[in-house]
Amino acid sequence: MQQEVRFDPVQTHRTFEMVCQQIRAKLASGELRPGDKLPAERLLASQLNVSRSAIREALRSLEVAGVVHMVKGIKGGAFIREGTPDRMSEVIQDLIHLGAISLSDLTEARIALYEGMLPMVCERATDADLAALAANVATLEAAIRAGETAQRPHLAYGFYHLLGECSHNTAIIYLNDSLARILLEYTLLLSPQQRVPASDLLASRRRFLKHLQARNAQKAMEELRRHLRRTHRALWEGR
Incomplete structure (x- = not known):
């Protein structure tokens, strides 16, 4: 009781x-x-x-x-209530809408987060964690082949969520989820033609996953950094 x-x-x-x-x-x-x-x-x-x-x-x-x-x-x-990153996402998104945080700030924050997180991921990720990421990439490939463009942003959010869980650190998971959720909202505003090309996205995901499976945090970060900056350009040009 x-x-x-x-x-x-x-x-x-x-x-x-x-x-x-x-x-x-x-x-x-x-x-x-x-x-x-x-x-x-x-x-x-x-x-x-x-x-x-x-x-x-x-x-x-x-x-x-x-x-x-x-x-x-x-x-x-x-x-x-149970703790969720939803409120954190809302606060950050409000600050972006009010001009206190720019899209450049958001991209830099995500890059800084992953630079600190990926060594932890490479050390702590289990085989099951990596299998879940691989399954997400396989689903992305199937969606691209089927022409299901509407599914891509949600699969991207799922990918970053799974990546955060690989850290096995609750604070990082919540922070990562909140930033990924904001990115999802902005990506949904873009047309399929404004997003990173599907073939480029899939190739990047495969390279990143390969480096992660090899526990090479430096190579994985180099690949992710390139992709995040390309995503930022797409978001900026699509505003």
């Missing part, structure tokens, strides 16, 4: 922010974990010595931030 989590009374003119702060503190301390249900709105208001409207405002804020999700019904309430 989940142990009861109690909260301290809040006294401030910015009440809902302090409520959010206390809930985040319970997460940081481990008293609250993903999947846990927060106390009912009335009980939270009583424990924190705040109004129920302040509780509702705090829960809305935490829901937007991706910390909790609200479930309706008799067994509903506010539940702590």
Whole structure:
């Protein structure tokens, strides 16, 4: 059974922010974990010595931030969410739309990430990890032969997701996923003619996979760097 989590009374003119702060503190301390249900709105208001409207405002804020999700019904309430890179992707994408991060910044960040990640991948990737990447490349080849252009961007996201998992580092997996998800959104805006040619993409994937299977991080990075820069040019010209 989940142990009861109690909260301290809040006294401030910015009440809902302090409520959010206390809930985040319970997460940081481990008293609250993903999947846990927060106390009912009335009980939270009583424990924190705040109004129920302040509780509702705090829960809305935490829901937007991706910390909790609200479930309706008799067994509903506010539940702590499982961690996902979705919110991270949204924040970075908003910064790009607002002009705070450029596409060049995004490409440089991805290259820097993979430069640090690929030595780790070459050291830690299992045979099953590499087989999953090979299967993705085989699916890409089949899609290209069948003329299924709509599938390519999603296979690309899947490829980078699998590559991140090869690191066996959760922080890297989440960061990699968030950047790859942003790239997917931009790639979907391009027409098939604006993307990197299918034959070039497939050849690059095969070379990269060959270097990875040989555990040669330097050669793999050289190949990936060339591809990412070519992808950047396609995105920039397609804007």
